[in-house]
Amino acid sequence: MAGDIKKVVLAYSGGLDTSIILRWLEETYHCEVVTFTADLGQGEELEPARQKAEMMGIKEIYIEDLREEFVRDYVFPMFRANALYEGTYLLGTSIARPLIAKRQIEIAREVGADAVSHGATGKGNDQVRFELGYYACNPDIKIIAPWREWDMASRTDLINYAEKHQIPVPKDKRGESPFSQDANLLHISSEGKILEDPWQEPDYDLILARMVTPMAAPDYPTEITIDFEAGDPIAINGEAMSPATLLAKLNDLGGANGVGATDIVENRFVGMKSRGVYETPGGTVLLHARRAMESLTLDRGAAHQKDELMPRYAEMIYNGFWFAPEREMLQAAIDKASERVTGTVRLKLYKGNVIVTGRKSPNSLYDEAMVTFEEDSVYNQHDAEGFIRLNALRLRLGARLKK
Missing domain, CATH: 3.90.1260.10 (Argininosuccinate synthetase, chain A, domain 2)
Structure with missing residues (x-):
């Protein structure tokens, strides 16, 4: 498998995990890595991601502002449904993954990559979202999910790997981050x-x-x-x-x-x-x-x-x-x-x-004349009697049987 892969497009944040994945891909698959960082409005300066990728020897670096596409083509269509998962979650992470996956596949096609890779863990939802998106956009793409392949199992393992390979470790990652x-x-x-x-x-x-x-x-x-x-x-x-x-x-x-x-x-x-x-x-x-x-x-x-x-x-x-x-x-x-x-x-x-x-609204279906408590000439209240009796018919039949 490793010998079949010559070039990989990695969804790259510039953080510790994806920087380790970058080096791990090179070591394990002996392949060229292309990094892709999407600006979806995370509020962080993305230039450090470019600098870190350059420092690690990456030649092809994609950093793209996708904010307008993200909101126009993903967030707003989702909001037309008033979508809430389990009644509470507004799907903020979920809706970002399809766009990243789509663009990653497009870049793979542009640069002639054999595979794509992501930093999602084997316990979470994002591995599923990324990979379903990859396959929907390219059914034959090869996918590398390091968290399901390597033998590193803890934050300590990652830090030890980073220090061994001269990958900068942010100071706040040395202790237990709160979340x-x-x-x-x-x-x-x-x-x-x-x-x-x-x-x-x-x-x-x-x-x-x-x-x-x-x-x-x-x-x-x-x-x-x-x-x-x-x-x-x-x-x-x-x-x-x-x-x-x-x-x-x-x-x-x-x-x-x-x-x-x-x-x-x-x-x-x-x-x-x-x-x-x-x-x-x-x-x-x-x-x-x-x-x-x-x-x-x-x-x-x-x-x-x-x-x-x-x-x-x-x-x-x-x-x-x-x-x-x-x-x-x-x-x-x-x-x-x-x-x-x-x-x-x-x-x-x-x-x-x-x-x-x-x-x-110019398209309002609300008719004040219909709902007013004052006298009106558009609604005959006597009509409600037949409406109620028809809707009550099955209830009355059921009640008689209970007697």
């Missing part, structure tokens, strides 16, 4: 170490990077409006913005008001439960705003059908099936339902809360 984090423009996840005990209260002052706690948020609300067109947000407070710029702005607004931190125990696709803290300020604001917009513009049947489809759709994304035909099929239905979701939502952000205070 591991993964970030992109949609969210920051924190897992492991002190968070592995689900009874242990998270130290939010230590964990949170994109937001303040609700207790530390201002004592006054921030009022904003979000404009939607065909299901997607296009402006904040009347100012039109690109998808990535808009989500970044919502992160700032939500984060400053303590919106979006969630402590979750979830069921991983590989079978175990895991506990993590997710901060998704902009996504949390967007979810509330979208549902408010849909409440005005979606027919009852369409709205309820979307809600029934959502858990399955969210599970597909969580499990790594973004490129699967069933996800694309559901996406077509969701996008069709979103065509009417146009208008403006007004909200107040206050100490961790997203409070909807108004909504309006």
Whole structure:
């Protein structure tokens, strides 16, 4: 197997794990390594990743700004479904993996690579998401998953390997780091170490990077409006913005008001439960705003059908099936339902809360004349009697049998 692989494209962050993987690939497979670092809005300077790859002798280095594509083609389509995994998780890590996998395969094709590689562990979901994405984009690609192949089993093993091979070890990795984090423009996840005990209260002052706690948020609300067109947000407070710029702005607004931190125990696709803290300020604001917009513009049947489809759709994304035909099929239905979701939502952000205070739309199905408590001429209340009697028929028959 090793002799068949001449060039590998590695998903490279520049951190300790992927730097070790880089050297391990060269030693184990005697192959050339191409590094690929995606800027998905993680908020870190990516130039150090380039410098580290150059220092380690890498000739072909890809560092690409994919923020707009990420939000436009992945985050916003997912949000049209109001997707929540197990009722709480806004899928921030899950939705980033398909784009990385797709671009990695494209680069492999461009440089003539035989294989791709990632740094996901053998216990987590990301190995599944990456590899399902790889195979969907190139069914014949060879995949190298070092965590499933090498004999290193601990942080100490990694540090010893790094020191043996003159790979710089960040000082905070020498001790027990309090948790591991993964970030992109949609969210920051924190897992492991002190968070592995689900009874242990998270130290939010230590964990949170994109937001303040609700207790530390201002004592006054921030009022904003979000404009939607065909299901997607296009402006904040009347100012039109690109998808990535808009989500970044919502992160700032939500984060400053303590919106979006969630402590979750979830069921991983590989079978175990895991506990993590997710901060998704902009996504949390967007979810509330979208549902408010849909409440005005979606027919009852369409709205309820979307809600029934959502858990399955969210599970597909969580499990790594973004490129699967069933996800694309559901996406077509969701996008069709979103065509009417146009208008403006007004909200107040206050100490961790997203409070909807108004909504309006040129496509509104809300008819004030129909619902008014005052006298009207458009609805005959006597019609309700027959409606109720017909719906009660089976209940009355059942009650008679019980007697």
